[in-house]
Amino acid sequence: MDPNLPHRSSPRWRPASRLLVWAAILLGSAAANAVVEVMDAQRRGEALALWEPMTWELSSAGMILLTLPLLWWGCQRWPLHADTWRRRLPLYLAASVAWSLLHVVGMMLLRHLAYASVGEHYVDGSSWPTRLLYEYLKDVRAFFSFVAIEHFFSWFGRRRQGEAHLLAAPEDAPPVEPVDRPERFLVRKLGRDFLVATCDIEYAQAAGNYMNLRVRGHDYPLRSTLAALEARLDPARFVRIHRSYLLNLAVLVSIEPLDSGEARVHLADGTVLPCSRRQLPGLRAALGHGGAADALPSAAPAGAST
Template sequence: MVTSKPVRWRPASRLLVWMAILLGSAVANAVVEVMDAQRRGEMLAFWQPLVWEASSATLILLTLPLLWWGCQRWPLHADTWRRRLPLYLLASVAWSLVHVVGMMLLRHLVYASVGEHYVDGSSWPTRLLYEYLKDVRAFFTFVALEHFFSWFGRRRQGEAHLLVAPEDVPPEEPVDRPERFLVRKLGRDFLVATADIEYAQAAGNYMNLHVRGHDYPLRSTMAALEARLDPARFVRIHRSYVLNLGFLVSIEPLDNGEARAHLADGSALPCSRRQLPGLRAALGQGGTPPVSAATPA
C-alpha cells in the first residue's frame, strides 16, 4: 500500500485522442485519393475513399482497448521481451485478421445502404497479406507507444528506473519486523506495506522495493533489509533479490542448476544455484522444485 496513487490516463481519454488522430488522418487520406484520381483523369466521389479510410480507422479504434489490455497483461521488459515476442507476433496476425475482415464488412454494409456494390479487385489471400504488411507496423507502433506512455506515467508519478539511486536521505532506524517502510523519492514520501512487497532488489546501498509494478527505493543494504523481514515470508533467492513467497507462482529449473522464479504479475527473477535449496525448503518441497506456489496475498 502506498500513500499516493498514480494518476493514469483514462482509456476513454486515450480513445478520444486516437479517434481525433485516426479520423483526421482518414479524411486527409480520402482527399489525397480524390486528388490522385483527378490527376489520372478519373472521377471518384469523395464518400468512397472516405468509407475506405474510415472503416479501417473504426476497426482500429474498436480493437485498441484489447491491445492495451494485452500490453498491461504481458508487459515487455528487459528480461521478458525475448520470451514474449512470439506471443506479440501471433497477436499481430490475429489483430490484422480482425481489422481486415471487419473493415471489409463495414465497406460492404455502407455501400449496400446507398444502393452500391463494393468491389475489391484483389483475392482474399492477396488482400490479407497486403494488409498484414501494413498492420504489423501499426500494431507494433501502438505497442511501443503504450509501453512508452506507461513508463513515462510512472516517471511523472515519481517512479524512477529500477537501479537509479534515490535522493540522499539519512537511513531509517532499524525496526524489528516493521509493518511498513517509509521511502522517499523525487521529493515525495511513500508508505509501503511490508506485506505488499513482491520482491526487493539490491542497488548498491539501496534496496528497490517492488510493489504492483512500481519500484520504491529504500536506503538499506541487503543484509539490513533481510534482518527486518519475516523469514517465513521473505526468502533470499539471489545475491540481489529477496522474494515474497506469497507472490510466487512457479519455479522454472534451468540446465545450469539455477532457476527462474515466476511471479503472479508475469515477471521472472533469477534464483541462484546456491539459494535454490533454501527456496525449496521454505516452500516445504525438499529437493523437488514446486510446480506452483501460493497466490498473491
C-alpha cells in the same frame, strides 16, 4: 458508489482519454487521405465521389479504434521488459497476425455494408490471400507502433508516478532506523530519490503482487504484500480495515455503518474506503484504545432516517 473502491482515483491518463486522442488522430488522418484520393483521381482524369474513399479510410480507422482497447489490455497483461521481451516477442508476433486478421475482416464487412446502404456493390479487385498479406504488411508496422507507444507511456507514467522502497541498511554500518518499524520510505521518481515519512501514508491498497501507498493524493507502488507491510507498521497507527486496505488512523474522519454489517470510512481528503464486517470490530477497538472513539463522529447507517 461501489464500497470496494476508493472515492477518488489517482490522476492518470485514462483509457477513455487515450481513445479520444487516437480517435482524433485516426479520423483526421482518414479524412485527409480521402481528400488526397479524390485529388489523385481528378489528376488522372477519373471521377471519384468523396464518399467512397471516406468509406475506405473510415472503415479501417474505425476497426483500429474498436480493437485498440484489446491491444492495450494485452500490453498490460504481458508487458515487455528487459528480461522478458525475447520470450514474449513470438507472442506479440502471433498477436499481430490475429489483430490484422480482425482488422481486415471487420474493415471489409463495414465497406460492404456501407456500399449496400447506398445501393452499390463493393468490389475489392483482389483475392483474399493477396488482400490479407497486403494488409498485414501494413498492419504489422501499425501494430508494433501502437505497442511501442503504449509501453513508452507506461514506462514514463511509472517514472513520473514513482516507486516506493523500504530503506535498506548500509552494508558497513548499523541501520539508520529500526528495521521492524520503518519510519520512512524511499520513493524513486523521475530519477530522483525522496524520503516519505511513514506517518504521511494515508492508506495502503493491495494490487496483485504489489501495493499502492497513498501519500498526499499520489499512489506509489511498493513491491510487497499487504500482510508483510502490516506486520512492519505500528499497529497503534495503521489498522487493517479490509482485505485490500490498511488505514492510517490519523486521516480517519468518520465511520458510516451499512445495513449489511460492513461500513464505509471517510478520510480527511474526502476519500471513501470500504471496511469489511470482519475488520470493523478491530477498527473500533483500535479507536477506543487510542482514546479517540468519542471524538470521532460516526455517520448514520445508509438508508436510515435522522
